[in-house]
Amino acid sequence: MRKVRDYDAELKALGDKARALKAKKVQQLGELVTSTGADALDVDVLAGALLHIVAEAQVEGNREAWRSDGAAFFQRRGRKAVGGNADHRQGAGETPTGDAQN
Template sequence: MRKVRDYDAELRALGDKARTLKAKKVQQLGELVTSTGADALDADVLTGALLHIVAEAQVEGNREAWRSDGAAFFQGRGRKAGRRTSSNAQGGNQTGTGEAQG
């Protein structure tokens, strides 16, 4: 006889996994803001900068330049790389910040 699936339990498990992933994403975003030094900016300034970036994201050349700058930052070649301590030399890679790109 076939085993009956517990759809409610599966849905709860998926919901728990989604909440865990969202919490991890928020934590990694906070770590990114801190590691780049953007935490020194006012919330209004940071929000405005992000809104301008999103508006300009339609131009593919900008996006590629931002991607290469971001990769350089996490590899320690970025302009603000000297701000990090030696114990955090890997940048966001220790927490998997760049792993979920697609």
Template sequence: MRKVRDYDAELKALGDKARTLKARKIQQLGELVASTGADALDPDVLAGALLHIVAQAQVEGNREAWRSDGAVFFQRRGRKAGKGDAGNGQGADKTGSGGSQG
């Protein structure tokens, strides 16, 4: 005889997992903002800058330049984190100036 599936329990478990993933994504985005030094900006300025970035992301050359700048930032930050340095202020200035050129 077949076991009856509890669809309500499965649906609840999927909902819980979705909420957990969303919370993790929000936390990671907050950590990214803090690690780049963007948390020093006013929320209105940060939101405006992100809106401009989203509009400019349609140009493929911009996106690729930003991707390479981001990869360099994370590689540099990974090496600094290994030495015990958080890399919160110094790396953001160098990366931020390179990202605004493209």
């Protein structure tokens, strides 16, 4: 005889996994904003810049140029992390001296 599946438990587990993945994505996007220095911009400026980027992303040449720039950024960042650059280990909102920004 077959074992009865608990569909409600499976759906709940999938929902929990989806929420965890969404939270991880949001955290990674925040880390990306911080690591690129875009957190120094006003929220309105950053949102406007992102809206312009989305509109311009339809042009294939733009996407390829952005992709290569992004890959180069992550390659440089990876080498710096191996070298022990302290700037990338600081928490969000800290200055190089470790003081919290307001």
